[in-house]
Amino acid sequence: MTDSWIKVADEGAVADGGLLAVYPCGLGLLLVKAGGTVYAVANRCAHMACPLEAGACDGFVITCPCHDWRFDVRTGAFVEAPEISIPTYPVRVAGGEVFVEL
Numbered sequence: 001m002t003d004s005w006i007k008v009a010d011e012g013a014v015a016d017g018g019l020l021a022v023y024p025c026g027l028g029l030l031l032v033k034a035g036g037t038v039y040a041v042a043n044r045c046a047h048m049a050c051p052l053e054a055g056a057c058d059g060f061v062i063t064c065p066c067h068d069w070r071f072d073v074r075t076g077a078f079v080e081a082p083e084i085s086i087p088t089y090p091v092r093v094a095g096g097e098v099f100v101e102l
C-alpha cells in the first residue's frame with residue numbers, strides 16, 4: 001500500500017450496522033459497516049455540519065441526528081437530492097485492519 005492509505009481502526013471495532021468516528025491526520029471521518037462492507041464518509045453533515053456519528057444507520061443509509069437528512073454511505077449522496085453529497089473515501093480491509101485512502 002502507498003503512503004496515502006492510513007490505518008484507521010481494527011476491523012473488529014466496526015460492528016455491522018454500526019458507526020465509528022475516526023480522525024486520521026486530524027480529518028473527521030465516519031466508518032460505517034453495512035452489508036459486510038466498511039465505508040468511510042466525512043463525519044460532517046452537508047446541511048449544517050452536525051457530526052454524523054450520533055446518527056442512525058439503516059442499511060446503506062445514515063440519518064443525521066440534527067435534522068434527519070439521509071445519506072447513502074456508498075456514494076455520499078443526500079437521498080432526497082443526490083446532487084448534494086458528503087465526501088466519501090476509499091476503504092481497504094487487510095489483515096484485520098481498516099485503511100482509508102486520503
Ligand code: FES
Pocket residue numbers: 045046047048049050064065066067068069
Ligand atoms: S445538520 Fe444534518 S440535517 Fe441538518
